[in-house]
Amino acid sequence: MKITEAFERGEFVVTAEVGPPKGFHIEHMLEEAKTYLSGITAVNVTDNQSSVMRLGSLATCKALKDEGLTPIFQMTCRDRNRIALESDLLSAALFGIENLLLLTGDHTKLGDHPQAKPVFDLDSVSLIHAVKQLESGVDLGGNELVGEPPKFAKGAVVSPCSDSVDVQLAKMERKVAAGAEYFQTQAVYEPEKFIQFMEKAKQFGKPVQLGIVIPKSVGMCRYMNANVAGIHVPEEMIEELKADKEKTKAGITGVEIAARVIKECRPYCQGVHIMAMGWESKVPELLRQAGI
Amino acid sequence: MENYTKYKLKSKDELSSLLDGKDRLFLIACNKCFKEFETVDEPDCEAFEKLALEQGKTVTGSVKVDFLCNKVQTEKKLKGMISEETENVIVISCGLGVQTVAGLADKPVYAAANSLNYRGHHGMALTKKACGACAQCYLNVTGGICPVVDCSKSLLNGQCGGAKNGKCEVDENKDCAWEKIYERLEKQGRLAEFLAQPIQMRDFSKINHKTIQDYVTSIRENRLAGYYGGVHPLEHKEFTEHLALKRFPEPEVVVIPLSMHAGAPANPIVEVGDTVKVGQKIGESAGFISSPVHSSVSGTVTAIEVHKHATRGECLSVVIRSDKKNTLHESVKPHKDLDSLTPDEIVEIVREAGIVGMGGAGFPTSVKLKPPKPIDTVLLNGCECEPYLTADHRVLLEFADDVIFGLKAIVKTVGAQKGIIVIEDNKPDAIELLESKTADIPELEVVTARTKYPQGAEKMLIKRVMKRQVPSGGLPADVGCVVSNISTTKAISDAIQTGMPLVERVVSVTGEHIQNPGNYIVKIGTNTKELIDYCGGITGEDVTVKAGGPMMGFVLTDTNVPIMKGSNGIIAVDTDHTAEQPCIKCGRCVDVCPMELSPLYFAKYADDENWQGMKDKNVMDCLECRCCEYICSSKIPLVTKIKAGKNAVRGMK
């Protein structure tokens, strides 16, 4: 199923993300996904997240699909040139994978193979353009595809709480122009910033899913504030996590915070995207508390 | 010769859509670099202008500039150039030029050309050789043939399966690099070495824009420190900088030229057979810009004849046989103390002592001490920016008190408020000593300058220390400064304190071909060959001997010439064998010229005998510092051509 159909039906679309392991044994990951994520619309599979080499996104998507879940194939421009990217898009179509999330990708220098060549032959915008082109039956080189062209739901990302939000909005507009049909956002902890962002973003008329990362600890929040682009956890939230260490450790506080953010933002967006980062088991409780 | 020209106009269609809705255009075109240099204009500007007019656009003006990417010069050239009515600036150049203009103009700037990709052709000579600048040179495993550039796939571990008949699969006219590498290695018997090497993998983390930008920024800061241009040749001061001054033994005979200064030669006032004493005047100043000369020995005048001369070819000289008694002339006696002397009296003492600029130019110091304009600052040039030379350095260390006395005398004479001793940072011992000795003297100050040639040139020194620009054709006095050399200042001190005129000086005898280099106190008129022989003579073959430093010194084809007032050094260095190549318009001479001139035109115009062209390009402002010739990648003897041009321009008047 295409995620865009759910948006069209007016659903508040819930997705969550899983990260493939560094290895090819994914039984545990599949089990967790089945147990905790089968109730949601679709599951994102990251593409060598943070430039750390892992099991491929496409193969993991196929495995999830075989288990009855709806995967979203994340693709970055860091590791493949346009030939490989287009080829993998056709492979995805062969596997019946219909949902894409198209990103530029972190730089190679940030990952575990800093010596690798950063490709960036295409970027997120031109990758969306490439998908749209394939959907029209022609590849980027201008050559016709054989048979019926593939059709995808084309997703993209945006950082609503970025310190350079105007620059992000400009990029979002370019993504829409290139053919992006829905957006997932970077993690949000500041609902008021998100709401302001949505006031501006609604002009593009594309559904936006609020990004959520459940805050696991004070240390994690401090790390994200210092190092992760587009994320800022307000000091009050950090205080909240500090207050009851046991409760925080058990994930109770984090889920409470995340649920509150979702509730506040829900009227302004069309869905939520949860990046659980190993806390997949907390997703059902989070959704319950958020009233979804 | 390959043409590396950097850009070409965008297509007509692209330009038409660029111009859509834009009007009142000002065109800036770069004259292109890295091509065989011709002074004819590039056609791109006209082609674009034609297109713009065809589309009914108004062109508010146009200008062609050399090396548009040279921010410092471009900013000057474009000042006030872009007319008020201009709405859009169109730049025809590579991306560097466009960005330079975009950073300077407050109007929208557009590129009308695409940069051409000559990535890889990094050499200065315009050959086909290319280097991918991959930051991990593989030439050592490939017999000196680059696999990154010469192989279409930049393969590092051997040939792919695509080669056919020795040609590349990407281009059948291109040799397979790996076949060439194989042949080369086989020929050198290095195949086993190749096979045994580990698997090669590129490390792409080594090259990123940030790393390179950081390099570039640090280089830029160094290079533009204090003033535009200049170079930093290898210093080679290690031969003599640590060697204490020694007195050269009394010469048997001295030959004292009557011209060791700018202006008219002195008139001899002794005759053959006369007995003379140390410090006795033997030649009288012959005009306002002239200087007397004195005997450096006591003895007998044996001849007054034309003798070989280091810088003038030959010169009337007084030959004196020393009696080795060093009897002082009765005129040599201390003057009043500094406080009691009037400025005019000091000028007179300096004039009578025959003191001239001892840095080489030999301008009479007494003239300098009566500047036509008010002076606020005296700069003491302790830079000694010429490589090899250490004479001033040693004088600073060993005669610091005399130098300070001399500086005070100059400050008093010209009515300045301040005296600044400028020393380059390669002489930390001198800086420390002078700083401690001037700490309690409020009107004196020591300034440390980053080592850069030609910092000792008056105009550079003033710019570096005072941030003042001496106008074209002007003098330091025009900006309230007087500049003096270290040895000269010491000579002023001697003249006042002991009454001794300028009869000896410190000379560095150095270079990799001098057996025993050293710093010597040498009597004026001493034979250069004797001095060299005293230092153990010249070693090795193929040696060039110069009077002065390697940059501004004069080649001595015959060392049978006397040491003079301006002889700061005698150097014996390797002869450089080069042949002049055509100018490739690399722009390096423009980049290093401290006077911000365009030396490449001087070479071109001198060959064409276009003296008016040279004059228009301000050849008369040239210092002859030789930076352009030093940096020239085509080894063009620029200074010779510039001198010819200056002579011709002088003749035009």
Added chain:
Amino acid sequence: MLITELKEKEAILSLADGKKVFIINCHGCREVYFPLEEAEALQKEMESAGHVTGSITTDYICNPENMKLRLEKNMAKIEAADAVLVFSCGVGVQTISEYLEDKPVYAACDTYPQPGFQGVTPLEYDCDQCGECYLNITGGICPITACSKSLVNGQCGGSKNGKCEVDSEMECGWERIYRRLAQIGRLDLLKCPTQVRNFATDQETAE
């Protein structure tokens, strides 16, 4: 124009291991960058170990005519060496290596790109000669060199506090571009069609 760095000391010494070498230093681009002190120290060490038959310091060895003139008088010392060790950029090494075809010629330096031929003072590294100038849609700031990923359609999500994800010292190129466009009132340029780079220009334009 060229930036060179010394290879690792061990790598260079292993090239000369048990061999006699002749050393050539090229100072042509020294006003740009040359690892002078490191090279001198290493060469002194090699000389004292008795590995060196001779050395010259010259400039612009990429210029074959002058290079030959300068090598000629040293041919005896070069003949006496098993290998020639060149401290220069890759073009210099290749020029020497072609001239001394029968002699192993080794590079002692790695060469970093400085593609803007701008004479001695590279004022800024800000043109990568991509052959399809984007400056008209970016307010005159090059997205190829100003952005770590050379993105041509806008900012990635990695910028934090206006700095690049790759290097927190580096300003985000696309924020600079956005500011410049806002400044000149041309934010509309961001609405231009999707840009797809053409890497084929790499080869074409150099021919």
